[in-house]
Amino acid sequence: MRLITKIGEWFDHRLQLAAPIREAAGHPVPRNTASWFYVFGSAALTVFLLQLVTGILLALIYVPSAGEAWSSLQALNHQIALGWFIRAMHGWGSNFMVAIVLIHMVQVFLFGAHKFPRELTWVIGVFLLLMTLGMAFSGQVLRFDQDAYWGLGIGASIASRVPVIGPFAVKLMLGGPIIAGATLSRFFALHVFVIPGLLIGFVSLHVLMVLKLGINEWPMPGRIVRRATYEAEYHALTKKDGEPFVPYAIWKDMFFAAFIILAVAACAFYFGPFGPTGQPDPTIIQTAPKPDYFFLWLYALLSLLPPSLETPFLLIVPPLAILGLILLPFLSGEGEKSWKRRPIAVVTVLMIAITLGTFTRMAQFTPWSPHMNAWSGDPVPDRYIHGTTALERQGALVFQVKQCRNCHSLGNTGGQRGPALDSVAVRLTQDQLIRQVIQGGGNMPAYGNNLSPAETTALVAFLETLHPAAQRPAHDAARELVLSNGQVRTSGTQP
Amino acid sequence: MSTKPVTAPPAEASLSRRGFFMKLGILFNGLAAIILALPVARFLFSSITRGRENGYLSWVRLGDVGNFPEGETRMATFRNPLVMPTDGKTADTACWVRRIAGDQFQVFAINCAHLGCPVRWFPQSGLFMCPCHGGAYYRDGSRASGPPERGLFEYPYKIENGTLTIHAGQLPTPGDPVASLASEKPPCA
Numbered sequence: 143m144r145l146i147t148k149i150g151e152w153f154d155h156r157l158q159l160a161a162p163i164r165e166a167a168g169h170p171v172p173r174n175t176a177s178w179f180y181v182f183g184s185a186a187l188t189v190f191l192l193q194l195v196t197g198i199l200l201a202l203i204y205v206p207s208a209g210e211a212w213s214s215l216q217a218l219n220h221q222i223a224l225g226w227f228i229r230a231m232h233g234w235g236s237n238f239m240v241a242i243v244l245i246h247m248v249q250v251f252l253f254g255a256h257k258f259p260r261e262l263t264w265v266i267g268v269f270l271l272l273m274t275l276g277m278a279f280s281g282q283v284l285r286f287d288q289d290a291y292w293g294l295g296i297g298a299s300i301a302s303r304v305p306v307i308g309p310f311a312v313k314l315m316l317g318g319p320i321i322a323g324a325t326l327s328r329f330f331a332l333h334v335f336v337i338p339g340l341l342i343g344f345v346s347l348h349v350l351m352v353l354k355l356g357i358n359e360w361p362m363p364g365r366i367v368r369r370a371t372y373e374a375e376y377h378a379l380t381k382k383d384g385e386p387f388v389p390y391a392i393w394k395d396m397f398f399a400a401f402i403i404l405a406v407a408a409c410a411f412y413f414g415p416f417g418p419t420g421q422p423d424p425t426i427i428q429t430a431p432k433p434d435y436f437f438l439w440l441y442a443l444l445s446l447l448p449p450s451l452e453t454p455f456l457l458i459v460p461p462l463a464i465l466g467l468i469l470l471p472f473l474s475g476e477g478e479k480s481w482k483r484r485p486i487a488v489v490t491v492l493m494i495a496i497t498l499g500t501f502t503r504m505a506q507f508t509p510w511s512p513h514m515n516a517w518s519g520d521p522v523p524d525r526y527i528h529g530t531t532a533l534e535r536q537g538a539l540v541f542q543v544k545q546c547r548n549c550h551s552l553g554n555t556g557g558q559r560g561p562a563l564d565s566v567a568v569r570l571t572q573d574q575l576i577r578q579v580i581q582g583g584g585n586m587p588a589y590g591n592n593l594s595p596a597e598t599t600a601l602v603a604f605l606e607t608l609h610p611a612a613q614r615p616a617h618d619a620a621r622e623l624v625l626s627n628g629q630v631r632t633s634g635t636q637p
Numbered sequence: 638m639s640t641k642p643v644t645a646p647p648a649e650a651s652l653s654r655r656g657f658f659m660k661l662g663i664l665f666n667g668l669a670a671i672i673l674a675l676p677v678a679r680f681l682f683s684s685i686t687r688g689r690e691n692g693y694l695s696w697v698r699l700g701d702v703g704n705f706p707e708g709e710t711r712m713a714t715f716r717n718p719l720v721m722p723t724d725g726k727t728a729d730t731a732c733w734v735r736r737i738a739g740d741q742f743q744v745f746a747i748n749c750a751h752l753g754c755p756v757r758w759f760p761q762s763g764l765f766m767c768p769c770h771g772g773a774y775y776r777d778g779s780r781a782s783g784p785p786e787r788g789l790f791e792y793p794y795k796i797e798n799g800t801l802t803i804h805a806g807q808l809p810t811p812g813d814p815v816a817s818l819a820s821e822k823p824p825c826a
Contacts, residue, residue, distance in 0.1 A: 208726075302811055327723070449784050452786075
């Protein structure tokens with residue numbers, strides 16, 4: 143024991159780190175901050191360290207070459223002992239990290255911790271969030287499969303829309319004229335050197351500031367932050383009601399950190415690694431690329447925005463959102479901290495969460511994407527052709543063969559890009575059906591050039607049978623008037 | 638804690654010998670930084686400058702004209718003119734070749750004019766459909782529906798000794814639709 147003490151003293155005589163560490167560990171924190179609400183920051187740090195370790199392990203096998211990355215991922219999955227598990231840990235760790243960083247941010251905002259004097263801590267936190275998202279995107283690229291390849295194409299297409307510098311930005315991003323070897327190499331450099339290096343630096347600053355400025359006290363309604371008095375009040379609070387951070391508060395951080403690591407491991411074990419999907423071969427086009435979980439909301443947004451709004455939205459809203467986050471602590475640096483007295487803050491968080499959640503949910507089943515194989519894979523349900531005429535059956539064939547099914551569902555199968563047609567005859571009269579098929583409109587292509595008159599007649603005859611048994615199809619009363627030369631027919635048309 | 642040798646602070650206005658050397662040192666380092674920055678910037682931005690100097694585009698052969706029946710649209714693939722040793726399959730590119738009649742062709746980029754996903758040709762309905770965000774185009778490449786703001790990107794083509802050749806070599810994007818710059822008709826349908 144004395145030997146260990148002696149060795150320790152020998153090192154500390156040279157390093158002189160024991161005193162500052164003891165001081166940092168023992169610094170007093172307000173008693174009520176030893177709460178389970180205050181564990182997300184340390185949890186984010188824990189997952190970050192986990193990502194560093196699993197990332198280094200993956201780099202032992204992974205080859206950042208466009209020609210070989212995909213096969214090296216296959217080797218990790220299938221050839222190397224527990225390679226799949228390390229990949230799964232890294233992939234799930236990424237999801238956990240984004241989620242925990244977001245939860246941490248929401249907690250900090252709702253507890254008013256971004257206010258004076260912790261503005262800079264918040265601003266650095268915003269950069270840490272952006273870097274975390276940068277890691278998530280570049281990590282998706284390193285999983286060099288079809289999704290990664292076409293995801294890069296989407297990134298390039300977005301970047302190209304920036305006025306003036308767009309085309310240059312694309313070549314800089316891709317490292318050449320096309321998505322190829324140089325693209326993967328530079329994303330590897332970003333993911334493995336540049337962003338992690340910045341992250342380590344910024345995380346250190348972030349934690350240092352928490353130590354220097356003290357952890358945010360539990361917000362009490364009515365306890366107002368004022369620049370002139372806050373620091374003295376906080377100092378008094380920690381003196382009167384403070385406890386040393388170690389061990390009074392840290393045990394909860396430690397428990398939660400271990401829990402998170404086990405949760406990542408459990409997800410990795412049960413759900414396995416992410417992909418890779420098909421080979422990144424641009425000549426294999428039978429693919430429906432999709433971004434990873436945390437960019438699904440963007441995928442949905444890009445499908446749902448009106449075309450003319452898309453570019454302005456992409457170029458204006460993200461910079462404004464980031465600027466807003468950075469300016470937030472300067473615009474509301476004083477005042478109430480408690481969420482109980484900040485209804486607008488609470489509503490804003492809820493609105494953003496609901497919006498992002500809705501878009502993410504929608505992007506999971508992509509109602510805007512045509513189902514490319516529906517026309518050949520999803521037959522017209524039996525009940526829709528039961529007891530129909532030869533013409534109507536011919537129409538059902540036209541309906542399938544002309545790929546109408548790729549965008550329109552029948553009996554809940556088929557695409558959802560256009561409206562479901564199970565009861566289309568109730569909504570549109572014969573004339574309207576013919577017009578819609580031939581001229582298109584309302585986001586539907588015109589089929590006039592691709593259907594013969596006979597095919598159109600058959601198709602519309604089939605569509606007219608699509609109505610519930612108890613509901614009559616729509617019909618144009620005036621049409622009958624015209625066709626019967628002004629004589630009103632009453633039989634058979636009135637209910 | 639530690640005791641430092643006390644030195645008299647130099648007067649504000651006068652420039653001490655040490656101060657001068659320190660400023661000179663900063664200047665010298667600045668000069669070194671600038672000299673080093675030039676080649677670094679040249680290296681870093683080489684993918685942009687190369688494109689401006691030599692151009693990335695050149696004429697690429699797609700195959701015998703006879704491979705493309707009149708009135709049909711077929712997929713063709715080509716190897717990108719600029720290839721790096723590590724590119725693997727990624728230097729292969731697909732495109733859609735529509736032979737209207739005789740020597741009249743249209744060669745479309747595989748990339749959707751919305752966000753670059755690979756469009757698929759459906760001969761039965763005469764439409765190109767995009768699997769990502771649901772863009773659709775008619776057989777002549779013009780926009781039919783969905784989020785794209787324009788028609789498909791087109792490669793300029795020529796026929797040499799019965800071989801279909803296109804001017805290609807760069808990923809077409811909405812902000813830089815290289816493929817259609819040299820085509821005879823306006824890119825927007």
